[in-house]
Every structure is written in C-alpha cells, then in structure tokens.
Amino acid sequence: MMTSRPRWLPHPGWLLLIPAVALLGGILGVPLWQSFWRSIGSGDWTLEHYSALFTDGVTLKVLARTGQAAAVVTIVTLLLGYPYAYLMTRVGPLWRSVLVVMVLMPFWTSALARNFGWLILLYDNGLVQRFIALFGFDDVVLYGTAQGVTLAMSQVLLPFMVLPLFSALGGIDRRLLLAARSLGSPPLVAFWKVYFPLSRGGVVAGCILTFTLACGFYVTPALIGSPRESLIAQLLGQRTTQLLDFAGAGALGTLVLVVTLVLVWWANRMGGSMATIGAVAGQTGTRR
C-alpha cells in the first residue's frame, strides 16, 4: 500500500485470490467444464446429445413434471409465505425475532433429519393424514406421491419466499392502506389495489428463487416420492451412476445449469434477490 510498484506488476490483492480460484476452479470449475465438453462430443462439435434430450421421450416428460412440481411448490409457498411475512411486519421486535428463528429452522436442520421427519409425518396413517381426515378427506395418500413431495419441499423453500417478501413488505407505508380504507374501500379491495402492487417486487423475486431451487431438488423426491414420478435431478443422477451415459448426463446437466442461471439472473434483475441469497447463505446454507 505504501510502496510504489511497477505498473506491469499486478495488484498484490490478486495474489490473495489465487487459492480460492485454484480450489473452486480446480474442484468445481474443471469438472463442470469437462461435463460440458463431453456433452458436445469432446471436440467433435456435435449437438446430438442435446437433440437426444428432446427426442428420447423421457427427458421432456420429466422436465415438464419438474416444472409443474416446482410451480405448485412456488404457489404453495407464496400462499403460506405472504401472510407469514405480513405478520412479521406487524408484530413487535421480540415476536419478530421468534418468527425469524422459526422461518430459518428448515435451514439449519440437517437435510436428512428433516426429510426423515417428513417421512414419519407423511406415512400412511401418519400425523398429516389424520389431520387432513379431520376435514373429511380420508383417502389422501401422501407417502410416495407428488403431493407429499410438494408438502415437504414447500417447507424447506418457505424461507426463500418469506425473506424477500419480508424485505418488500417492510418497506411499504401502511398509512396508504389506512388512507384507502378511510376513503371507503373495503379491506380486500384496499389490499389488492394498494398494498399488493407495492409488494410485487418481493413476490416476483421470491417466486423465481423458489422455482429455481425447487427444480434442483434431489434428496426429498428420492426419499419421499415414488421412483415412477422422478424429477429432473433424479434423472440426471440415474443417467450418471446407473446408465453411465456421461455425455447425455453432461448435456442434461448443462441444460439444468443454463436454465438455473437464466432464472437467477432474471430474479436478480427483478428485485435484488441475489442479495437475499447471499445474505441467507451467509448465515446458514443453501445446499440441499
């Protein structure tokens, strides 16, 4: 900092980055690059592995199923997360801390422990089934079905919906709502016309985030879902370890990666949710 250095020498700060670049580049970057390289025929510049994805009859079906599952999870988390985030803005600091701790609970509990808990809850004649039976639905099967997987995935992904929502709702001036009410608007109309439009940035960011993360789930569908209704992550795993179709797996992995990055980039533009991921990640972890 104090000494002058020749202009051709790089800034010493770059030296400190070498270990991180070597570790991440060598252990994650090189495998991802090799996977991509295999998917284009290891130098043959062929797109046959990509066209195979769309013609093999399985991939497209699984992709559609994954998209549908992720969409349902997104809607469920939005419906549950919006009132929760709204409540967070309405209570005092103590209760807000309690609510924050609770929303982060799915984060800091081990993925396996949480999935095991869901397994117990969702078993035939388990707690959830008996709870639903109270409302007259006594033939709902949750273990090994898409509904069970949705229920379990929504719980894990709720924080990613609640935190951007909380950040958006906290910035809304509630007096606008009161003003609308005082001008004779019924509560629901006031909410829909005044409050909700102001929260749209958080809603969009939370939805894209949740959708993106839901597309990559592996352990929850594998443990709770049925093998006949596998999602894209399971297909990718199967292609790698059972079919040993490394080139095909590379193509599928590249496709998933590109879709994820596009969605994240979009979420980032829609409301700075990269910051939310970074913030949440900085405190807990997102690897599931």
Add this chain to the structure above:
Amino acid sequence: MTTLVEPSIEVPAPAKPSLLARWRNRRSADPTPVWLTVVGTFVALYLVLPTLIVIPMSFSEATTFVFPPRGHSLWLYRNFFTNDRWLDSLRNSFIVAACAASIATIVGTSAALGLHQLRGRRSARFMQSALMFPILVPSIVIATAVYISFLRWHLVGTLAGYVLAHAALATPFVLATVTSALGTFDPTYLRASASLGASPWRSFLTVTLPLISRGVATGAVLAFVTSFDEVVIALFIRSPRFQTLPVQMYNSVVVEIDPTIAASSSLIVVTVSLIFLVALLVNSRRTSRPGSANNRRSVVRRTR
C-alpha cells in the same frame, strides 16, 4: 437487533417497541386481525414440526417408523453408539468437516481480503460473483460432474475427495461472512500500524485479524455445518470403504430400514440448534459493538 439469523435484507423501520405500544395498537384503528395470527401460527408449526418430531421418535421402542412412538427406551441411542457403521460414518463426517472447514476458512478469508484490497474495480466485482457461483448451481449438477471427474482422478471414496469437494462448496460462505466483517474495517488502521514499523504480515495478525475475527469464526462454523450436512455430493462420491453420516442416514431409510436414524437425527438437530442458539446469544449480547448488521447490509448493497 443484531442476531445471527436476522435476514440481512433491508430491515423495516423498528415498529412498536414496547408491550404498551402493542396494547395500544390492538385498540387502534388498525389492529392485527385474528385470522392473520392463526395463519401465522399454522405456518410456524409447519416450519418447525417436521424437525422436532424426530426427537420423540428417537426414544421409541418400536423397530418401525410409525408415529406416535411406542414406549420409552434408549436402545436407538445405544445402537448408534455401539454400531461400527454409524460410529465410523460419524467419525468420517467429523474429520471431513474439520478439514474442509479449515481449508475453506483460510482460502475464503484470503479471497475476501484480496477482494477488499481490490474493491471498486470492475474485475473485482466480477471475481466476487464468480466465487459465489457454487451457491447458485444446483447440487445435483455439481455432484454428477464432480463424480465423473473424480472417477478419473481416483478421488471417489477417498478422504481427500470429500475434503476437497466440501472445502470448495464451503468457501463462498466464508467469503460472504468475512466480506461483511470487512465492510466496516477502517484501512487507516493499517496505515497507522505500517507507519509504526509493522510489517504487513504483523499488521494483519495484530490489527486486521482481531477486527474481523467474528466474521471469520461465523464463516468457519458455517463451513463446518455445510460440510457436515452435505448429502448430494457425498452420495455420489461415496464408497463402501468411506462414507459420511448423511450417506449412512440416507442408506438407513432407502436400503435397510434402520430406525437408528431417529437417534442420529435427534443428535444432529439438537447439536446444530445449540450451536446456532449460542451464536445467536453471543451476537445479540454484543449488539453495541460496531458490528455485523451494518456491514451485512453494506454487503447486500454491494452485491446488488
């Protein structure tokens, strides 16, 4: 209000500071509706219940996964602590997590310091995003790619393979926490110590490191938990000779129906929750220090 778990997004203006004010709010023209409290409670239960249910299950006498558990017994715990497969995988997980966290802490702290020195440059901002990349990539994509490459590098099922993969995954978390700790670091301290004759290395040890120690410590804990809990990559690079605790737990559900997973889950849930609660208390006790909330927010702003 600086706690470990508080979301470092824009925190809304502090509202209703006291019980009295809340009581007033209840009587005001704008009360919190009852249905909202009911829905909130329901969602809170939904968030917490699946985690807590493993604890009563771990005291069950039955050999199945049926709830409610039957009887009171510690046999699952005895099983866990006497069965070699469970103990080995627990030990493996500890070794892997300790090594991976050490590497990630050193590498991540170094990178955060480097980026701090280069701050303001476009290339540095690009590097920061590039190093955060692993957080965004779905684990399964990383896992399959790493598995195929590790096959060729003879790293599948080895301690080195696990440590390297987990260290790479955990580095972004350390980078994030240390960067946020550096947010309020005043570089004039370094000029002062240099003018007093300290070498850069000595300045780092006696000035910088103590000031960012909490960020480094938080990052190290996160890195440890990230590795200890990592399932997807571990499932792919496991071997019969070497596997970690999450893999053993996965097997105990999928391959062999082994109820010992209930004891193991409870132990993990309680241990990790204690770590987080202690961190929470330590953090909230030191709120007055020029601390984390502000620098976290500044990180958020910078990453936008």
